[in-house]
Amino acid sequence: MYSLGDAAAARLIAHLDMDAFYASVELLRYPDLRGQPVVIGGGRRHQPVTNADGTRSYARMRDYVGRGVITTSTYEARAYGVHSAMGVMKAAQLAPDAILLPIDFDEYRRYSRLFKAAVHALTPQVEDRGVDEIYIDLTDVPGALADGGRAIAMALKRAVRDATGGLTCSIGVTPNKLLSKICSEFGKPDGLTLLTHADIPARIWPLAARKVNGVGPKAAEKLAGHGMHTVGDIAAADPMFLVEHFGKSYGAWLHAMAHGRDERPVVTYSEPKSISRETTFDRDLHAVRDRAALSAIFTELCEQLAGDLLRKGYATKTVGIKLRFDDFRIVTRDLTLPAHTMDARAIRRAAGECLKRVDLTKRLRLLGVRAGTLATLAELVAPPAHGVETSAAETRPQRALHASDNLPLFDA
DNA sequence: TCTGGGGTCCTAGGACCC
DNA sequence: TCTGGGGTCCTAGGACCC
Numbered sequence: 001m002y003s004l005g006d007a008a009a010a011r012l013i014a015h016l017d018m019d020a021f022y023a024s025v026e027l028l029r030y031p032d033l034r035g036q037p038v039v040i041g042g043g044r045r046h047q048p049v050t051n052a053d054g055t056r057s058y059a060r061m062r063d064y065v066g067r068g069v070i071t072t073s074t075y076e077a078r079a080y081g082v083h084s085a086m087g088v089m090k091a092a093q094l095a096p097d098a099i100l101l102p103i104d105f106d107e108y109r110r111y112s113r114l115f116k117a118a119v120h121a122l123t124p125q126v127e128d129r130g131v132d133e134i135y136i137d138l139t140d141v142p143g144a145l146a147d148g149g150r151a152i153a154m155a156l157k158r159a160v161r162d163a164t165g166g167l168t169c170s171i172g173v174t175p176n177k178l179l180s181k182i183c184s185e186f187g188k189p190d191g192l193t194l195l196t197h198a199d200i201p202a203r204i205w206p207l208a209a210r211k212v213n214g215v216g217p218k219a220a221e222k223l224a225g226h227g228m229h230t231v232g233d234i235a236a237a238d239p240m241f242l243v244e245h246f247g248k249s250y251g252a253w254l255h256a257m258a259h260g261r262d263e264r265p266v267v268t269y270s271e272p273k274s275i276s277r278e279t280t281f282d283r284d285l286h287a288v289r290d291r292a293a294l295s296a297i298f299t300e301l302c303e304q305l306a307g308d309l310l311r312k313g314y315a316t317k318t319v320g321i322k323l324r325f326d327d328f329r330i331v332t333r334d335l336t337l338p339a340h341t342m343d344a345r346a347i348r349r350a351a352g353e354c355l356k357r358v359d360l361t362k363r364l365r366l367l368g369v370r371a372g373t374l375a376t377l378a379e380l381v382a383p384p385a386h387g388v389e390t391s392a393a394e395t396r397p398q399r400a401l402h403a404s405d406n407l408p409l410f411d412a
Numbered sequence: 413t414c415t416g417g418g419g420t421c422c423t424a425g426g427a428c429c430c
Numbered sequence: 431t432c433t434g435g436g437g438t439c440c441t442a443g444g445a446c447c448c
Contacts, residue, residue, distance in 0.1 A: 087414045130448045
């Protein structure tokens, strides 16, 4: 049954964020590093070495050479000014003696499954937001509305810790996702913050606009240009002014956001919209001079993408490419096929067509291939109402693509 | 010696159809 | 011959997030 009151019904939403997740998982494996500045990132060429006497030797930041960036770091490393997305080479200038560990996504995914399973067991309404964070709808948890969610949140923190062998998380509990996401940052690590609408002026308005999920560097700069630095500044602004300068959609969102309004539901399941593979080269490559190397990389990306599609059970109808030039300019091209496919050769052929539409004078830094307009194999076999037309032949995986296949690529 | 890889959503113009 | 409007698909770019 639906009643008009439903939309306005008070909710209780949690945002759970694992503390320095990748770094914390590494500390479980290398407890001797606890308390030290540790940085995760940079690729795979700096594995720790176990010595004959059982001790371990680790790579130091100062020894790194390459184009990798920092994925995350321990709080001790952050104290040096090191932060995510910073180039490792640059970060090494700030913390040359910090330990550098390679990224091990398989291990982080394993711990991700562990903590999410623990949360699921207590509260089934969970929305995945990547490996290290989730939203949870606590509205229907018995007793939660009575204490603002404190008891269930503490139970969740305990469950996560027990399931992972000691990993901590921070939780924000508020009436919506927007506020909860902000609050999970408060009191990190191992934090718990409860907040209601009444707390917004005192606790949210003083925050820098950039702290809000959805206000990035560009928007923050533009807001600052209009004298708006804090969330409170935006809340005080005329909504018409915001719409005028930031567009109908984003302007209206800014106004609602600043007043702590957010009706987005917790979404427990969604199909992927696209799947992609991309790689940054060790050195910039030229379409003509490095034709063979580029062609081989292009082929491999298409094969990996086809493999991902097969493994996950999707076929694509829109194949796209992404290029990043040496000046960091990004260009994308895509092509919609007459029917869905998951065949590496068909994907490479389509990607090759896309490539022909790009001026390849400048050197390339990155190459990527993307599969969009996805359909599950079930949808292809039994088309839904507005049938995704295809034939069985196109859904059947075919032989692997070989670099020796003579395809018209990088024919600049 | 800056700046990874995998995503989502929005905008906007043109094609094409009714 | 002229005058509109709505809807969807395709493509390119960009902001933002983890």
